[in-house]
Every structure is written in structure tokens, then in C-alpha cells.
Amino acid sequence: MNYPVWDVAFGAGLLIAIVAITHVFVSHFAIGGGLFLVLTEKKAYREDDASLLDWLKRHTKFFVLVTVVFGAISGVGIWFTIGLIHPSGTSALIHAYVWGWAIEWIFFFLEITAALLYLYGWNKLDRKTHLWLGWIYFIAAYLSMVVINGILAFMLTPGKWLETQNFWQGFFNPTYFPSLLLRTTFAFALAGVYALITGTLQKDLELKGKIVKWSVKWIIPAFIIIPIFAWWYIGNIPDVVWESARGKMPTATQYANSILIFSALTFLFSLLTLIKPKKVPFALSVLIFLLAFGTMGSFEFIREAIRKPYIIYDYMYANSIYKDQFPGDGGMSIQNIQQKGLLPVAKWAESKEITSENQMAAGMEIFRIQCQSCHTIDGYRGIRKVLVEKKWSQTAISRRISSLENMFNAVMPPFAGTDEERETLAAYLTTLAPVAPEDVEVTDIDISGEVVFEANCADCHEYAASDTMFVSMGKYDFSEVSYLITRLDSLSEEMPPFEGSDAEREALARWIPVQFK
Template structure:
């Protein structure tokens, strides 16, 4: 039998598979972005401590480093592989595309990451056991390893949005895939946010020192306010550049949510500008409770919506703008010997080409029509939609229900089947498979 290289279906009820990755990613970003920002902050503090003979700054760095070990390197090291685990389950052909394009880049990133993890332990352990110049050099190498890890992984993540150049499709080259037009604005956008996060976390540490050393606590809170303000400015500046490097499908989806996104970001910008200004002008007002609260606010109201937006904007693709979110290859990549599969699916259908379809469902009968429709709907739609009426993210049934069975089939065949919507995969199937899907969706939407 002529089969496509599909993988078994992974579906999370009520949420959809892709959003599990987004949730894991939001937690990971809080931890990992703090670690890279803190590495740059440590380099600055170690330089200042060595140059000005400020032994009190070493105590602050040690406290910060202990927090970093738990928050970033335990939580981050768990959720980092967790992202790729959930991504592999949700979009296995997408992850396969990343591995086939970036296997050596990824391997190099892990070398940097291992050094980074060892470096933070050494940085804290040797802080009062080696001379300050040696410790400063160790801090610099830790910062370089952290930024190196970021730079390498950003090239891979940016490719998930799009290669940014048509040259990649002809050459299949890792460099053409890595150096897209949005790689560098994406990287500097993240560096800005990382610097801001290092300041936000830094205020938690400095505010906790108030009973022991009030003057030092307020000085460091003030410095962290400036650090956060700088990071926030860099984030906003490079976000505007980043938006101008997005592909059409991403811009279309961004435009659909523009009002909500702009309002959310304006409120956040005002709130945190006031917070950072208070830290600079009245550092004594920043308590540990306030600092922890603001960290949670940036995570829940800032990072999580941002991760949802990033997951959304890539649609209908998951990698390189040739792997659709439903695992189907949607365009030719001559440089990789990859062929567009949409034509074969239109001719033969999923029931004939997906190797994981049970044999008893490969032929549609009146008895199994709804069961086949359910399976086909999950394969075609579940990476972007939750399929229950009370689904949390983009529930399909409330959207499709008012159309009725004939309306659903017509929409699938003449809209989705022709690929006329920029943010939805082209799903062109034989009539009988559309019939089964429409019958199932209509039965569930009632």
C-alpha cells in the first residue's frame, strides 16, 4: 500500500495537543530567560565588584545564584526537554524537520548548555574560594555560554515560523534555514526580555535583604529597576522590528487579534514602567511580596499570552512553511528531496495513505461513518482546535455547528480544500471523506 510517513495521532481533550506545548513553553521561558538575563547581569556585577572592591555584591550574587539554581536550572531543565517531548508528540513531522535541518546546530547548543549548567554551579561554589580576577573570567564565560545557547536555539525556533528566504527551498542548506530575516530581531527581542526578567527577579532578591542591610537592599533594588527599564525598552524596540519580518499568515493572524494584543501590551507597558520607576525613585517601597507578585503578573499576563500568540501565528505551519500543523507536507522542498503531499491526499484520501488508520475503518460504511468522521476530524483538525463543545482553545463545534452538515462539507471542500485561508492547512480530500467528517461534526455540534 502506498502510505505517507505519518505518525500516530496525539490528542489532548478540551485543550488540543499544541496548547500543551504552549503551556510548558510559557513556564520554561520564565525560567530559561531569567537564566540568560542573569548571566549578563552577573558579568556586570562581577566586573563592578572586582573593579570597585565591592565584597557586598558577591553576597548578592551568591543569593541570586542559589535562587537561579532552583528557579532556572531545575524548573528550566525539566520544562526544556518537556517542550520538545510534547512537541514531538503533537507535531512529530515538524520536530523531524528540525532535526534533519539542524542536527549539528542542536548538538552544539547542548554543548553550550552543559557548560552553562556546570558554569552556574562553579560560579556560586567558587565565589569566595578563588581570586576575583579568575572569578570574573569564569563569569564572562558563563555569560558567553548562556548567550550562545540562546543564539543557537533562536535560529531553530525562527525556522519554525519560516526560513525567511526562498533560497532554502532550493538548497536545503542549514545556513539558509538558520539565517532567516527574522532570526536576529527575534534574538534581540528575547535578549531584551531576558534582561528585564533578570531585573524583575533581582528585585525579589534585593528586597529580601532589607532587614540585614537596608542601604544595600535599596541600592540594588534601584539598580535592578534601571536594568529592567533598559530590558523593557530593548524588548519593545526589537518587537517592532520583529513584527515587520513576519510572513503573511502570521501577519494575518496578528491583525485579527490586533486590538486585544495592543491593549494587553499597552497596559503591561504602563504597569511595569510605573513599577520600574518606583524601584528607581522609591526603592524602599518595593517589598518582597510586591516583587514576587510582579514576577507572577509578567508570567501570567505577559508570557503566557505571548506564547499562545506565537503558537497561533505559525499556523498553518509548524516548521519551515512546508510541514502543516496536521503533519501533511504542504510544498516541495527540492533541496531536501521533499514532495508536496496535498495532491496525493486529494486523489486517494487519508484513509488510504495514513498508516495508522485501522483496517476496519479504511472503507466507509453507513455503520462506521461517524467513527471514521471522528478519526479524520482528529487527524485534520486537532492540532489547532479542541473538538469538544466546551473545548478551551478554538473549539471547533461551536464554530461549525450553525453551518449544518451540508454547509460544513461545502466549507471544507471549497474553502479549506482549496487552501484559500492563509492560516489554515490545505486539506483536500475525496468527497466520501468530507461526507464522513461533516456528518461527525454536525452530529457533535447539535
């Protein structure tokens, strides 16, 4: 497909994250909370507890307002944002799973109907009928997740669908079942987390203590089981993808650490409520709520981050360019663009040819089409800050653009376009960084070879045994490494020239050979 680019100044990816994570946190409560309502109602009947039943009626209203009203609105918000930011990706998911979405919408309508009947059925329906409405709601809500989970998991691990385009092989993909069980368990935990919010507001201390203990019984077992399903989930993700969360990609690694911290704190603070359940303050329930939100948000961020450079793994890049050419791709395959050029292929581009007069405007358009799905100029993942810090020349930028797929653990798609378009983009990016300050004379003592490496080489290389080119430098002595640094193009045509001072080059040349000795 071939669509225009929606310009979101503070970051299109960040907008999707805000809307999607908020909705996911509510939608999982909608599932676990449905079972919570039914089992708590049965508990109140069994124990003949009128006060618990009265609280549950109030909690049901809170539940419906959060899930049916806010949850439905945020769900529409997801479709609105992804449709504008990633229209090609959204279209691909609809075309591949149109009947899956249709089935999910049926469950969604049933879910809303049952929830409203359950709310307004209090004191009007007999117990058996009212409980049946609760069960219908929970089953419909859970089946809705069963369908959506298959499509979400498909985006990261499409499996054999890439070869067969078969609905079921894409739906029941390698991470389908671990993802479903992981989300199911977290949904049950959220039922308890949300119940703590309304439970800790009760003035009746006996009732408050009972609700707190009952709610925490939903949280603690879930957070004990979640790591098991998470381990299973990770085991079904390709190793090369999961490496991003193990240090190869700072963002993914950061959220991998965050999920461990947030989940551990959620578990510990939930345990603390059992010490004096009648005296648990509302503030503590809010803290547990926020920690659980952090846990869920970190998981969703990791899932999105490790999928880079794709929006649908190994099929469509994050900038909506297809990895492979096929009929109906709208010309937006990397092979077609490399041959014809990006600007002529992109239907909505104003500049179809590059001239000396429109070079900067064309460069901006190339940036918007190829880079803006992940980067901004000054907002989220802003590119200007990087350019100012690195002080790259136009040549250095151009060389890096030509090997984007080799940088930062291959989290960026390769540049799609002609050599002229690459140089035009490099020229535009050069204008974003201010003129470099005059060189300041430094001594060898002031320079760290490791710092020079991080500034000039770490975009593509790492000083680890897995980087064969870096390891191969260990067989050379200082003078040989120093010479090779001046001739990086002899090692690879894609490597940009070293633009540091002679002192920095010598510091780097002294540092490299000793790393594996």
C-alpha cells in the same frame, strides 16, 4: 513522516504553550541573569560592598535552582511534548538542523558545568578565576540562544530555504537578527525582574534599596529599546502573515494588544520602584514578575498564532501534512492525500475504508488526524461550541470544510482527502451539535443584517474594501442581492447555502448594498 496522533483532551496546543512559555521565561533569565551575576560581582568588588556580595551568593543559588534545575527539566519537557504532539514537525527541524542542535547541546553542557562551578566556587576560588567562570557561563548561555533563535525564527520565516534547503539560508532567515536582538534585550530585562524577587526580601533596607535600584536599571532601558527591535522584527514578517495580528485573526490580535498592555505596565511599575526603593514590597516585585511573564507569553503566542496554518511556514501545515510532495514525505503531502485519501495513507488509522457501519468512527479519525492539532471537542478551541452557536446543517459544514483555507484569514490548512472523507467528517461534526430548536417567528425589526452577516458570512468574508466579492455586491439593489443569497452556489461552488429564515435573508439583503455607499 507518518505518525500516530496523541490525544490531549484539553488541547495539544495549550499543553505546548504552557510548557514552552514557562521554559522560555526561565531560559531568557538564564542568559540575562548570567551577565547580571558577573557585573554585580564586579560592582561589589569595586565598591567593596560585603553585604551586596553576600546577597549575590544567595541569589546565585536561587539562579542555579531556577535555571539549571527547573529550566533544564522544562527544556526536556518541551522536547517531550512537541515530540508527541508534532512528531513530523520535530523530525523536520532535527533533519534540517541536526548539527545546529548538536552545537547547542555542547553549549548547554558547558553552561551547566560553568554554572555549578560558579555556585560552588564562592569562597573557594580567587576572584579572577571565579569571574572567569561567570563569563564562561554567560557566553555559553548566550551562544546557546544564538543557535536556537535561528531555528525558532526559521519556523516563521524560512526564507530561501524553501527553495534551496540550505542550512545557512534557513538559519540566517529574514527575522533572525531582529529576533535575536529582541530576545537578548528581554533577557537582560528579566535579569532585573528576577533580581527584584530576591532583592525585595532583604531586611537590610540600605541593601534592599541598592539592589532595587540596580535591578531596575536592567529593566527600564531594556523596555525602552524593545519596541525598536520589535518594529524591526515585524517589518521582516510577510505582510499577509502580520495581518493576522492586525485584526484578521482574533487570537493573534488579542495577544498583540496584550503585549502592549503588559509591557507598558511592566515599565511603569518598574519606574515606581525608584520613588522609594527601600520600601518596595515583595508583592510589587511579584506583580512586575507576572507582568513580564505576560509580556513574554503574549509574544510567544503571537509568534505561534500568525504562523498558522503552518507549523513550518509554507512547508508543513499545523496538522503535519506537507504543502508540497517530495521523496521521503511518508505519503503525507496534500497532493498524495487528495489523490489516495487520508485514511488509506495514514498508517495508524484503524478505518481504511468508509462504510455505513463505521462512518462515525471514520469521521472521528479524520477529525483527529486533520483537526486535533489545533482543535478539541470541548476543550481549548473546542469545536462543539462553534457548531452549537452556528447551527450549521451537514451540507453547510461540508461546504465550509471544502474551503477551510478561505476562512478566518486563511488560518486553517485546506482539507486533505477525498469527497467521501469530507462528507464523513461533516456527518461526524453534525453529531456533536444538539438538534436545533424550533424556529421562532421574528419580525424584520428584530433582525440586524450585520448580525446575520456575522453568523453566516464572516467565516470567509468581511465588509471591507479588501474583500472583492463583498464589495461587488454593492452594485446590486435589494431584490437582486436577496435573490443572489438564495443562489450562493452561482457565485462560487465552495459557498455553503444560506440557511437563515426569509426575514434574515431580507435583512442581510438590505444591509449589504449600503455598506460602501
